[in-house]
Amino acid sequence: MNEQVLSLRLKKVGEKVPQGARLADIGSDHAYLPTFLTINGKISYAVAGEVVKGPYESAKKQVAKNLLSEKIIVRLANGLAAIHDEDQVDAITIAGMGGTLIRQILENGIKQGQLKKNETLILQPNIGERTLREWLMLNGYGIVDEEILEENDKIYEIIVAKPVGNVHYTEQELLFGPFLLQEKNETFIKKWQREVKSKERVLGDLMKAHVVPRSKVAEVKEQLSWIQEVLV
Incomplete structure (x- = not known):
């Protein structure tokens, strides 16, 4: 995998990002996703957030190598603290973490004022999908799309949510996913x-x-x- 060819999992996450978005990719893993999306004209601006110095340096090199330092800002920060008001972020991707950790990142983002609750959230938890859906429901985010896929014998779910106000999901919908439960595909x-x-x-x-x-x-x-x- 590199900035030209993403893993299937990240490619599917990228497909869910709105066209022309100003993106914050949290836990950016070499900034592959924002670099790929910028090269392909999908997004207009990105913040790549990393909490660990090594991956942060790798992401900076990746962005510089592709001459995208004016369009992709790499920041060393914990969670949504990578987002500044002037970024005017309207989409956030968080992929490859547990649902509990993603939930904590979002919760901290609300408390610290980085999550404005007007962003599209594209989330790919490795485990703990139920607790993440519960947080979205409790915080007024409606699930607008979901996808389940298999790669290298591992099964991943992608959850796309937008702020809608009051929303309610049954216990079964929280566990299985409202869209995935309707589709019930082979995966x-x-x-x-x-x-x-x-x-x-x-x-x-x-x-x-x-x-x-x-x-x-x-x-x-x-x-x-x-x-x-x-x-x-």
Whole structure:
């Protein structure tokens, strides 16, 4: 993967970025995504945020190599602190992290005033999709698009959200994704077939415990029931 050829996962994230956006890519990984999108005329401006010095330096070199230092600003900062008011960012990508970490980044962004709640969010959690969807719902973001894909035997979900005010999702929609639940494509089925086996193992371990945590057992059984219903 490089600035000319993205991984399938990042390519799909890039496809969700609005045309002409002013983008903040948080945890930018060599700035591959904003560089690719700028070269291909998809975005007009970008901030590439990195919290670790090594990746920050790599991103700066990547941008300079492609003569894009005036269009892509690389900043060493924690989360959305990479965004300044003058950037006028209207889209944010956060990819390749756990859902809990992405949720924390967004929460801190609201508290610190970097998240204005007028941006399109394009999020690609590696795990913990449910907790991320819950945060979006609680903070007035509606999910407007989702995609599930497989690459190198790993399954990824992409969630696109926009501020809409009051929004409500059922527990099943939070777990599976409202759009993914409607589509139920082959990759979705494959993911949840794997999850059945995983949760059955968890349930077996819980039942062997000296003190059986009844609430946790009930939670796992309920989710297993939902998954089995979806897979029918």
